[in-house]
Amino acid sequence: MCLGIPGEVIELLPDQPDLARVDVSGVRRVINIGLLADDPPVPGEWVLIHVGFALSKIDEAEAGAALQFLEGIGQAYADELEALAESRIE
């Protein structure tokens, strides 16, 4: 829950400006980007996601490093990804 997980923005949902589809380690889900309203991410950019909300933008190198760290954590990240896969934000 407290883990910030990096996701790549794939697309912004056309009819819901607060929502974006992201790719997190191959899992594609919708998240809320309303907390980045001052500087909204565009497709191809990376964000750090907490419980379905993008909390900050990060660059690709940082995303890679963060993913490596999370994959090293093992079970906690697996649980987080599993929970994300169950998520259906709309």
Place this chain on the structure above:
Amino acid sequence: MKFVDEFRDADTAHALAAKIAALCEPGRQYKLMEVCGGHTHTIYKHGLEDYLPESVTLVHGPGCPVCVIPMGRVDDAMALASEPDVIMTSFGDMMRVPGSNGSFFDAKAAGTDIRMVYSPLDSLKIARKNPDKRVVFMAIGFETTAPSTAMTIMRAAQESLQNFSVFCNHVTIIPAIKAILDSPDLRLDGFIGPGHVSTVIGCRPYEFIARDYGKPVVTAGFEPLDILQSIYMLLLQLSEGRSEVENQYSRVVPWDGNPTALKVIGETMQLRPYFEWRGLGFISHSALSVREKYAQFDAELLFHVPGVRVADPKACQCGEVLKGVLKPWECKVFGTACTPETPIGTCMVSPEGACAAYYNYGRMNRHRVKEAVTIQVGRP
């Protein structure tokens, strides 16, 4: 040897360790607290304490949101969950936290409708789909998760949802740090500041620690080298007689945090006069409740909440562990009666809890870790 293979930068780490050792004054002991449970996890996983001179001790702080939830609050949540037509929704981390009558998992097994969600927005969706039920979201966490709850409350208000509410247990990190600073039990020399909490609150709120208490703070990232770098930065400040707030994690943490996130927290939530923390007791202005403007989404107003204070099990020493007074393995029940499979205390439940982290990674003895790292570094 899995442990060592994962730590690719062991040679860089040794170089940093040498710089750290060079800064230590002979005969002086250094106690540095890592506030965040994510940092505790990294420290144990990579055996970072073994890179440090004997005179540097890392003290694990209270920054594990599941760990600091007092037992009475878990019981309150259970009482809410068992009200008629209620669907309780919760993050997975919370499911195994024991109350005085078992955990959410136990209650779920006994037939109570408790569902695990990834996001409060998933909880909102359950509410939309079940208009005849009352859906409660068990909100926990520091400033990292509070904005998400805040945004969800605002969304529920926009949609005029009638059957969604939040049982608000959000806590704020600064008063907890202040309580530790004011505690006579512990003399600390500096703080490794939390990473992701700081993406929301920024670095300014830590300035009082440097200014009023004369202790350096370095906000740190989560990788092993981030933490070693931060320890180096803390010791450099100490050796130069400085106490400042520095940001080692500037690639993610803006100095002023996330203003939008702070704004939505302020819009929907207010500080409680006081709140009980496991191990730390009651701390003034240390938690958030739902603002009156959003009262229709406040589970504490919609339901009867018993609010009975429950003492921790006698054998459990989570309180001392959360304050950094005890190391996990110094607790009487650590690894015997209390394990991640059958936790007695919260510190053993969450992967960010100091006890769970130590239990999962700390079994390799220090001598062997050092040996293994040396072998790894020596490889071509």
